[in-house]
Amino acid sequence: MIMDSVLIKNANIVNEGKITNGDVYIEKGVFKEIAPQISAKSPDVHIFDAEGKYLIPGVIDDQVHFREPGLTHKATIETESRAAVAGGITSFIEQPNTVPQATTIERLEEKYTIASKTSYANYSFMFGGTNDNLEEILKVNPKNVAGLKLFLGSSTGNMLVDNPEVLEKIFSSTDLLIAVHCEDEQTIRDNTAAYKEKYGDDIPIEFHPKIRSEEACYLSSSRAIELAKKTGARLHVFHLSTAKEMELFTNKIPLEEKKITAEVCIHHLWFSEEDYKEKGTLIKWNPAVKTAEDREALFEALLNDTIDVIATDHAPHTKEEKDNVYTKAPSGGPLVQHALPAMLEFYHQGKISLEKIVEKMCHSPARLFQVEKRGYIKEGYFADAVLVDLNAPWTVNKENVAYKCGWSPFEGTTFKSRITHTFINGSLVYKNFKWYDVKNGKRLTFTR
Known part of the structure; x- marks a missing residue:
């Protein structure tokens, strides 16, 4: 209307x-x-x-995967932005690992064209870095693109940036905000091989946080932060999942002065490894949901401003895909419709104030990404x-789930x-x- x-x-x-x-x-x-x-x-x-x-203010979600182009059997910009607005998310930043990947200006602009015709919510798209596209990275206009996404682990296609010389060159050459997925690929490969030797492809899901371990996360995050400090790059670390990584970040300076910032996602605040027994691969994410102690440490870091923003990492797959054995079940799940209601549940539990929720989901993403004139209820x-x-209770069920994939890890909540x-x-x-x-x-x- x-x-x-x-x-x-x-x-x-x-x-x-x-x-x-x-x-x-x-x-x-x-x-x-x-x-x-x-x-x-x-x-x-x-x-x-x-x-x-x-x-x-409308929520700004700095990390979603809406699957278009190329993976539209899972989701589209239209279907997922529709679900997002039902969850109070009015702006989203989508990731480059679609098919084809947004690793050239031409591919990036194709996604913007789709969104301009179909998106219910405001939108931006991350440009994707690879081992061999520095020339394209340098063409990106920082005034109308959210930032540069680098997979330092758990990539799709050819998007794993694993050449140290290339990585340093990228960090040294661009003024773009660099957003990173940090998990050490070699650690994960070694852990996977050990569990496959014992269980084959049907590894019990409860070993997911042992395979994608605290060590894998910390190794990769600490390296990225070391490189950012060395080069002066503007680094934003996505979806932190461990207590140990909190020592890598600070709350001693205001957000605007931070060169290195941090994000936590809804699923790492809500679930713990105890939930694998009931939820199975529906809560298989990368990085993995880990211990209750990790979850509490993340919440504490959010409240004391060591962690700067809350996001979803909304990444839908079909139920049929998720129902596969461990090694074939993809990681990720749909979250945009239920992220704000989940955070408001924490408010009802006395764990966080409404003001803090708004700060971390609306104000801080706008400040961190320097989004123009959004994230606040302000004149102009x-x-x-x-x-x-x-005070209007409702239960998540298949009938009211708006995602194209048709399911939610919150069903029954x-x-x-x-x-x-x-x-x-x-x-x-x-x-x-x-x-x-x-x-x-x-x-x-x-x-x-």
Whole structure:
């Protein structure tokens, strides 16, 4: 539903570390006025009475895999952005390991073209680095591309960047934010070989965190950070999963001054190795879900600002693919629809405040990536906003899962909170399990 002007009344606005009751007026896709009371400017204004619900900025998810082009039997930009807005995610940054991979400017722009026609949410795409595409990397415009993605382990296709000289050259040559997947490939190969010798292909899933071990994560993360310090590169480490890696990061300086930043994903905050028995390969991710102690250390690091942002690493596969034996079951799972409800569940448990959730899911991704005029409810900013009812329980089931793959690791979970309305660039795109045919997403730009 495209709307020129919107007035949201009686909302508890969660923004910049405070909760204030008030009204928000949106005009031509931009927050125009935020005040205790605002009257409708004309009879054409669309008025929404929030009735005391919580209004937060749209969530920015800095790591998703929407599978288009080439893997569209699993997902598409259209289907997954649709699921994302149901979860309050209004902007996403998608990864380059599609088919073909986004490792040339031409391939990257093809993805932007698809999104411009089909995305419900705002979008950006990571450019992919390889051992032999430095020339293409140097062509990337940092003002309209989120960053450079390097797989330092667990890559698909030819995207494993494992030549130390090439890696140093990339780190030294680009001003782009470099986002990395850190797991040491040799450690994983050795561990896999040892377990295959004992079990064949049908390795019990509970050994996944032993194969993709703490050591594999720490070795790779510490090397990447060492290289970033040596070259002065701007490094962002994706999906941390171990307590040990927390010693590699700091909370002693403000986010804007950090050259090395860190992300944690929903599944590493929610699940632990104890859940493999029930969930099996549905919670097989790379890096692996590890111990309850790791999970608690990640949560503590999130709260004390050692970890800077929360993301999903949304990476859907079909149920048939996931039902394979260990060595053939792909890693990854769908999460965008349920990430914010999961974090709000932690709020209900007293583990995190609403203000901190908004900081880590909205404000900090915008600051870290220097996203232009998003991530806040501020006058002059693009009007991405989400209304949340903290007391409207619902249970995840096959009927309300919006992912193309048709399943969720949260099936059977009852969440206390519900996303009731999602506004993107000032227009209502989602309301209470109903989507409007408004593909109002725009290409993200960056103030670099």
